[in-house]
Amino acid sequence: MQSQDNIIALATPGGAGAIAIIRISGNDAVTIVAPFFKSIKNKDLRKQKSHTLHLGHIADGDKVLDEVLVSVFKGPHSYTGENTIEISCHGSPYIQQEIIQLFLRNGCRMADAGEFTLRAFLNGKMDLSQAEAVADLIASDNAASHQIAMQQMRGGFSNEIQKLREELLNFASLIELELDFAEEDVEFADRTQFKILVDKIEHVLKRLIDSFAVGNVIKNGIPIAIVGEPNVGKSTLLNAILNEERAIVSDIAGTTRDTIEDEISIGGVGFRFIDTAGIRETQDVVESIGIKKTFEKIEQSQVVVYLFDSSLPFTNQIDHKQVQVEIEKIKNKFPLKPLVIIANKVDKLDNRQISDLKSQIPDIHFLSAKTGQGVEELTNKLLEFVNTGALRNNETIVTNTRHYDSLLKSLEEIEKVKFGLQDELSGDLLAIDIRQALYHLGEITGEISSDDLLGNIFSNFCIGK
Structure with a gap:
């Protein structure tokens, strides 16, 4: 089990919709997202408290991918027990994939089926029957x-x-x-x-x-x-x-x-x-x-x-x-x-x-x-x-x-x-x-x-x- 990896996946159903949520979990989740998140109030994501929401843009260099809302959950007080970021973006399949591909190139790998809940179990957030x-x-x-x-x-x-x-x-x-x-x-x-x-x-x-x-x-x-x-x-x-x-x-x-x-x-x-x-x-x-x-x-x-x-x-x-x-x-x-x-x-x-x-x-x-x-x-x-x-x-x-x-x-x-x-x-x-x-x-x-x-x-x- 590669539980030390930082994982990413789309948490909402695939296809077009009003909103999509992309979930990232791992010890480095916050530091991975921070350089690519441009807060509208110039906040440094690494200095924000757990369970807070931040409006801004995800940008790959000069290319702005989308206006997003970023949720910060710091371990152990998160679903997985690890540092977790949830990015709420617009539900275009193109935008979803652009954001996911950006973080796959910068420290994340795709999550396996059920891996977020598996980590919650391994980190003592729930037992197996609850999972x-x-x-x-x-x-x-x-x-x-x-x-x-x-x-x-x-x-x-x-x-x-x-x-x-x-x-x-x-x-x-x-x-x-x-x-x-x-x-x-x-x-x-x-x-x-x-x-x-x-x-x-x-x-x-x-x-x-x-x-x-x-x-x-x-x-x-x-x-x-x-x-x-x-x-x-x-x-x-x-x-x-x-x-x-x-x-x-x-x-x-x-x-x-x-x-x-x-x-x-x-x-x-x-x-x-x-x-x-x-x-x-x-x-x-x-x-x-x-x-x-x-x-x-x-x-x-x-x-x-x-x-x-x-x-x-x-x-x-x-x-x-x-x-x-x-x-x-x-x-x-x-x-x-x-x-x-x-x-x-x-x-x-x-x-x-x-x-x-x-x-x-x-x-x-x-x-x-x-x-x-x-x-x-x-x-x-x-x-x-x-x-x-x-x-x-x-x-x-x-x-x-x-x-x-x-x-x-x-x-x-x-x-x-x-x-x-x-x-x-x-x-x-x-x-x-x-x-x-x-x-x-x-x-x-x-x-x-x-x-x-x-x-x-x-x-x-x-x-x-």
Whole structure:
């Protein structure tokens, strides 16, 4: 890691805009920029206090590149913990590149992906889980994922892990101390208190592990598969939910040959709706491939919405019996997936027909994808499948797969310690499992890390963050 280099990058999105921000970090950041910054009040940038703004021009010799606003942040009181300069210039791509190239020729190199946040971690400005939350915050596209990322970035998850680790470390120290006095057969660690602590840690770890089921779907969007026979209104329903013409709608059966996906935020939670090809017996090769993909998407979804056309003639009872058969097929094939049964085209039914359908299929919901009637009730129903109780109570929710894996490994070691206490194992054997539990907990916050791990995490960041 070349942490002594002075790095530069564009901190705002590329392309033209009103304003662009160029960020420079390193011990020499201020002295590198100072000779090329001409303050309108003749200030020497090197003599200015931290957290101050200065108006002037960036000039390469006699060539003025732009009028800019320069922000000065002196380490350790900066995002990276190093001296940092942020140059706010006009958003012309030409100006951005001219300024960046100027400083690349004069003591800077281009920052790697996530290198500013990596330096913040290395300089103790945040731990590793907080650093990862920065990337999640940038990627958040709904209220729920934003709330989780903010909570983690403020240290909610880190504090919980750190507290567990400290308590376990205290007992581990006493166990290790016993090993030094093995011949005297002295017991420093109260086994009864240690059992209580292990039970507590086990409970907290299980709660955090269980929260991943909620956190993962909130972070990535909850996939909802809309399925049914051809021409029952699946694409019309997708368009009604998204409030845009996303899918092609036609009276011709089998219009949708491939899956169509789009995302929307409902109640602050991201949902990913998947409009699938109609399920039916067909000789059409292309349509058959689409139907095969439909079952693959059902497998990947969290909730299945089964849609059928309720306006079929009621004299033809076979049609509705067939609906019940298809519903049972889906329930049998995917027994663990919540199934929402929707009767579409309710606007074409009278009260008697609605009552007849309710008697045949008790858990049915009615809507008209064409008019929008009942669509809001459907979205409210889908929200019921998301356990947002922990979110509302501001509890810690795990969203990161790496954290989830480390928690599982920690729990495995803690359970070994628990069994060891029950079997009255010697301190040296208990110490081995305690060390492993501490190691995996330390992996989460970065107290234990490797260059490979850090490289893998920060390579997923955008350059300039």
